[in-house]
Amino acid sequence: MTTDFSYRQPGVVLTDHHFTVPLDHADPDGESIELYAREVVAGGKDPDTLPWLLYLEGGPGFGARRFVGRQAWLERALDEYRVLLLDQRGTGRSTPVSRQTLPLRGTPERQAAYLAHFRADSIVRDCEAVRPLLTGGAPWTVLGQSFGGFCATHYLSTAPEGLSAALITGGLPALDATADEVYRAAYARIERKNLAHYARYPMDVDRVRRIAAHLAETPTDLPGGHPLTVDAFRSLGILLGTGDGGHRLHYLLEDAFVPTPAGPALSDAFLEGVRAELSFAAHPLYALIHESIYAQDPAVPTAWAADRVLAEQPRFDAAATLAGDGPLLFTGESVHPWHFNTDPALVPLRETAELLAARTGWQPLYDPARLAANEVPVAAAVYHDDMYVDTAHSLRTARAIRGLRTWVTDEFEHDGVRAGGPRVLDRLLSLVRDEV
Incomplete structure (x- = not known):
């Protein structure tokens, strides 16, 4: 891990972090790629006293949102968290994927084989590689928007020991739908x-x-x-x-x-x-x-x-x-x-x-048995008639994850965590803490 420098925006202190991770986590000595993440802490707070919240953006293929100051849900998160905005592999300032960079891989066959490592399973392995470097091994809270919620569900399936809580907005995937x-x-x-x-x-x-x-x-x-x-x-x-x-x-x-x-x-x-x-x-x-x-x-x-x-x-x-x-x-x-x-x-x-x-050979992303035995506090905002993620699929998945609490609302569309950010995040935190 390398840290560039810290700088300020209104009400916040930002720090840039860079990490090197394997392209294929099953081959840790093979090719590596770079990840970028931006740490955000409220001005005047001591970051070493704050727990971490990891934000996983929707997509796939979008870098973490570039906020200015305490916009959207950050307003609420920064009251008590040290926030990490991760550019998932292939996005933002992480090793990029585009028509300009992919020819470096060689043939289309090699490009496709490379891109097979950019799904939720690899993203969660990235998170688990990064987490000990930042938290000293302590679990963190994950906030997953849309596809970020798919990643959070995979996280619960494969590495729940890395999570103190999971907050999902518009992103509970079907566990078995084609x-x-x-x-x-x-x-x-x-x-x-x-x-x-x-x-x-x-x-x-x-x-x-x-x-x-x-x-x-x-x-x-x-x-x-x-x-x-x-x-x-x-x-x-x-x-x-x-x-x-x-x-x-x-x-x-x-x-x-x-x-x-x-x-x-x-x-x-x-x-x-x-x-x-x-x-x-x-x-x-x-x-x-x-x-x-x-x-x-x-x-x-x-x-x-x-x-x-x-x-x-x-x-x-x-x-x-x-x-x-x-x-x-x-x-x-x-x-x-x-x-x-x-x-x-x-x-x-x-x-x-x-x-x-x-392509064939895609592997299952979710483990129903492990989700049924889940012990991580989980809360999910499910938007009624969400155009991007099927509500019926989401509610079926909610019932399959032990202890998950839902907030079903038609007040927001798929982008509720941005449009009503502080209130949406506050509601999810209250749910995982059994305050409502």
């Missing part, structure tokens, strides 16, 4: 989110149809050369799963067209706004390994599950919808082969993505 089952459940929720959006903003029905019809007839590129197809446009539905996402989508749609000498055209401002939402340039690992987080049968590849299951959903047929007069349904948190044909950040990685989709 990728196909996950997406079949997801598209039903995505349809409900679409209909709720159109009920709030009925004017968006015609706006969305007009934009999609224009794209079907007129090839259009986003800034940077990203073709904006109808399918790419529909993937803006990922916004519908966050607290303010539907409002942001509405405002993006309302100024889509401008008059030009050649007739109405999609505006530069609209296209730039769409590019900012859809580009994978900042998180390519998300697209590459997203479906693998659901892979747990060594004999079964994910095989582009989201795309295959979408083809089973006639209500999501864009061409049929445009030929009629109904509302066009957006898609959501799903990755498709066409992403690797259109996004400049992903196009060079198409063959690698195909190999990962065809």
